[in-house]
Amino acid sequence: MTTFTIQDVQKTFTNGEVSEQVLKGIHLGLQQGEITALVGASGSGKSTLLTIAAGLQHASGGQIIFEGQDMTGMTQEEIRKIRASQFGFIFQSSHLVPFLTVEDQLMLMLDVSETHMSKREQKEEVMKILKWVGMDHRKDAYPASLSGGEKQRVAIGRAIIHQPKMLFADEPTASLDSTRSRDVMTLIRNLTKEFNITTLLVTHDEEMLSYADRIVTMKDGLIVQSGK
Template sequence: MTTFTIQDVRKTFTNGEVNEQVLNGINLSQQQGEITALVGASGSGKSTLLTIAAGLQRASGGQVIFEGKNMTDMTQEGIRKIRASQFGFIFQSSHLVPFLTVEDQLMLMLHVSETKMSKREQKEEVIKVLKLVGMDHRKDAYPASLSGGEKQRVAIGRAIIHKPKMLFADEPTASLDSKRSKDVMILIRNLTKEFNITTLLVTHDEEMLSYADHVITMKDGLIIY
């Protein structure tokens, strides 16, 4: 089933009197339960495309359609609600809250996503997800005591705790060594399949592409293959 469709998406940035065309008419569709990886040199437009797809910025033209809903026509509040309840995010940095424990990082995400679960159910779900990402034994730890790989595992748990339909990952392994990068990508792939999530991934690391179902190469704001 098609979860996500991008139709003729364009993006122009204005710098003084100069207009820079960053995306030049992108068309892309994604199926449920699959990972699509965006690759290309810096400046190719892949991160801009991801942020537009995720509703973090507006396109200059074209349409972004999620489960049949045209996000291009939505208000900022409508997009915010979709991001909070239906989308999950993983970035190069884990962006963990320094004064919250591992368990509380995930509890906070459940609060933001406005889950209907009771507090007891939330705690049970958090422990379940922490076990999935191999971090239940560190549930009371604070970010400062975690390794880079552990932080990213917590970030992945936080991204999927509310069972999102879409997962957006922007260079999730860039700050990790090769072994931890492999572990993180295996985890992302396994969770994508287990929860039937649609994942859009940006990466520079060619070794990570073997974990994707589809690889799309971008250059100068265009998909070239």
């Protein structure tokens, strides 16, 4: 089922009198329970497309439709609420809060997403997700004591703790070695299937493409190929 649709999305950046069109009319539908990987050379527009789809920046034209709602016509507050409650984010850096424990990282996300759980329910949900990502044994640890792979596992747990419908992952394995990269992508794939999430992934690592259900290749602001 298509839950997320990108229709004729364009993006132009202007610097003084110079304008550059980095997206030139993108059409893409994302399926529930699948990982769609965006690939292409640096400057192809893949990360720009992901951030526009995630509501982190505006498109210059076109529509972003999430569950039948046109996000391009929403206010900033309406988009913020969707991001907080329905979207999850994983980036190249884990962006963990240095003074919070692993458990508290996820507890904070539940507060931000306004899930309206009691503290007891929050703790139960946090432990459930930490077990899923293999970090329940480090629940009291701080980020400084975690390895790069462990930090990304916590970041993934934080991204899905509020049960989002969409997961956006921008180069989630770029800072990891090959073994930890495979572990992280296996985890992302398993969570996508188990929780029936729609996942949009940007990666430059060809080894990670085997985890995707569909590969979309971009070049010069256009989609030039789409398929497995």
